Amino acid sequence: MKNFILAYLCLAMVSLSSNAKEIVLQSKYVSLSINAKGYVTSIKSLENGKEYAIDGKPSALLALYEGNEKAIYPVSATQKGRTITLSYPNGSTAVVAAQEKNEYINFKLLSLDHREQIDNVVWGPYHTSVRKYIGDVIGVVSDDTYSIGLFATDDNTITGLPSGGDLYQMFYYVHSVDPVKYPIPDSLSEGQKFTIGGDGWSDVAFYSKPEEYFHLNSGCGLVGKT
Numbered sequence: 001m002k003n004f005i006l007a008y009l010c011l012a013m014v015s016l017s018s019n020a021k022e023i024v025l026q027s028k029y030v031s032l033s034i035n036a037k038g039y040v041t042s043i044k045s046l047e048n049g050k051e052y053a054i055d056g057k058p059s060a061l062l063a064l065y066e067g068n069e070k071a072i073y074p075v076s077a078t079q080k081g082r083t084i085t086l087s088y089p090n091g092s093t094a095v096v097a098a099q100e101k102n103e104y105i106n107f108k109l110l111s112l113d114h115r116e117q118i119d120n121v122v123w124g125p126y127h128t129s130v131r132k133y134i135g136d137v138i139g140v141v142s143d144d145t146y147s148i149g150l151f152a153t154d155d156n157t158i159t160g161l162p163s164g165g166d167l168y169q170m171f172y173y174v175h176s177v178d179p180v181k182y183p184i185p186d187s188l189s190e191g192q193k194f195t196i197g198g199d200g201w202s203d204v205a206f207y208s209k210p211e212e213y214f215h216l217n218s219g220c221g222l223v224g225k226t
Contacts, residue, residue, distance in 0.1 A: 023079050028102050029146075034061055038074030038086045040126055043148065052148060054127045062086055062094055062109065065120040072118075083110065092118065106153075123157075124150055131177050134215060174213050182212040 023034040026046065033042035039058035044051050053059075061084070064072040074086040074094075086094040092114040099106040109121060124139075126148075133142040140149030172194040176182045184190060 023077065023084060025098055025100050025105050027100060027105055030105075032105060034077055034084065036077060038062070038077035038084075043126070043128060045146065048145075052128045052130060052146065054129055057127045059124060059126040061107075061123070062096060063122045064088055064090070064092060064094075064112075064118045065122060066090075066117050067119055071122070090114065090117070094121070126150070131175075134175065134177070173215055175215055176213040178212075184213050188213070 021036050022041070025032045025034075029046055031042065031044045031046055032040065033044075035041045035058065037058075038061050040061055041053060041058045042051060043053045060073045061077070062074065066072060072088050072090055072092070075089055076087045078085050082097060084096045084098060086096065088094070092112060094112045095110045097106075097108045097110050107123065112118065112121065128141060128148050130141040130143050130146065130148055132144070139151070140147050142148075174184060174188045174190060174192040176184050176190065179190075
């Protein structure tokens with residue numbers, strides 16, 4: 001039976017474990033570490049000790065977006081009482097509440113100042129080593145043991161990254177779950193995205209493509225409107 005590591009977004013109050021370098025949150029199944037810059041650096045199973053975060057590729061806990069393309073990432077994270085405060089190079093400060101539940105961890109953005117030029121806030125995407133099964137609509141990745149994902153718990157937060165002027169984003173992307181067995185051709189690249197309708201291709205053309213490296217996605221992150 002699979003164990004689930006889920007990150008929900010909702011109001012929470014919790015006492016966080018922290019030191020000068022990192023903030024650690026735990027559920028029954030997972031330990032989540034956030035470093036002093038506000039990046040998720042560890043997603044570790046408490047059952048088998050396996051690390052699911054990708055070494056050398058940390059993920060911002062919460063990114064700010066100016067328009068649809070310019071992402072602003074945190075430069076520091078501090079814990080005080082039951083909240084995490086993230087600071088950004090544009091002068092913005094985000095206050096996030098976190099809660100450790102039995103089977104998942106909750107996050108909620110409580111406040112954001114210096115937000116005049118900020119159009120969206122984005123939770124994740126969080127880089128993991130899990131790549132066997134990738135959700136097309138729900139932002140979950142799975143292997144034979146674990147599922148890791150993000151779910152919104154209110155109407156202010158929806159799936160997908162901001163792009164093309166539309167907050168709710170569905171897009172096609174290129175990803176091979178096994179680069180040896182399913183190599184990506186030279187004409188494409190890992191992670192390459194195509195808007196709905198494709199890059200000169202129709203939706204029907206994408207859906208009819210049998211190659212394992214073509215995917216449709218609308219849940220690779222959680223976006224909130226500021």
